[in-house]
Amino acid sequence: MLRMKQVLWITAGVAFLGLGLVGTQKYAVGKESMANHSVVEAATVTDTAITEGPTSVHLQWVKKKGKIKVGKTAVFQVESQEGSLESETIVWSVSNENKASISQNGKLKAKQYGTIIVTAKAGESQISCKLKILPKAVVGLDAGHQKHANGGLEPIGPGASTKKPKVAGGTCGVVSRVPEYQFTLDICKKLKKELKSRGYRVVLTRTSNDVNITNKERAEKINKSGADFCVRVHGDGGASSARGASGLYPSGRNAYVGKLSAKSYALSKAIMNHYCKETGIRNRGNVQRDDLTGTNWSKVPVMLIELGFMTNATEDRYMQSVAGQEAMVTGIADGIDQYVEK
């Protein structure tokens, strides 16, 4: 269909060109020689036009997408308005290869969130569309505590008459002497980097130690950020023999966030399983806690991980080692992957 039309159009063009030349150039060159010259040129043009058919086509979308999540694939397809195109004549590209890749049959894989342009080219014709790549999920991370405790009181949940200190002091590494607020921030920063590389958007409640953000304010910050869920990161303290990690989540009877209990438990369980498997730290289990201000003000599923006992020499040493922290971060990220992909 396409080729027949083109041949007809080109033939008409050649006839017109020949006539024009014959008419205007009659004094400069002899009619016959000019006419012959035109025919030679026209024959070349005709051949080229047929072999490079797509140069003059108008592309249109058959399949495209406007939105996709990191890790997902989508098929893009175009055709010419004049008729079908052979797929090998189309060249596919994306504006940012760090964010997505596309095969030469139009299969796109989303790798990182952001907005990109997808382009199909056939000869000199091309068509583009915008594709928004969404993060796998938005993760809220709260690095427990801060440099200076805040002993002022705040309600432990919306409408609660019970009040607790705004931010407690936290514990400290028995061997390393690293304070809990520093340790939790270190882990959260590393975790953010890891989660970003896996296609998540990450929101931190704090990025330095010298802040004054109450537990209620931390939850509200996460609520406003659009986070899908929240992980609160802490180090435990107790007797020197006490060891292991715990996951704390709200119960179904929680007056403020009871409805988030099942999802919070699923989050806690997934993180704890992967965390303990990756680090070898003993799993003390998932424990219901309804007295935690930072949990009770949340509007999204929430769990608090006690990474291990900073008051236990072995665990403190492990948790301050580079290899230990790498395993801890991998374990938590694996748990988040499992929770999100379930």
Ligand SMILES: [Zn+2]
């Ligand atoms: Zn703590």
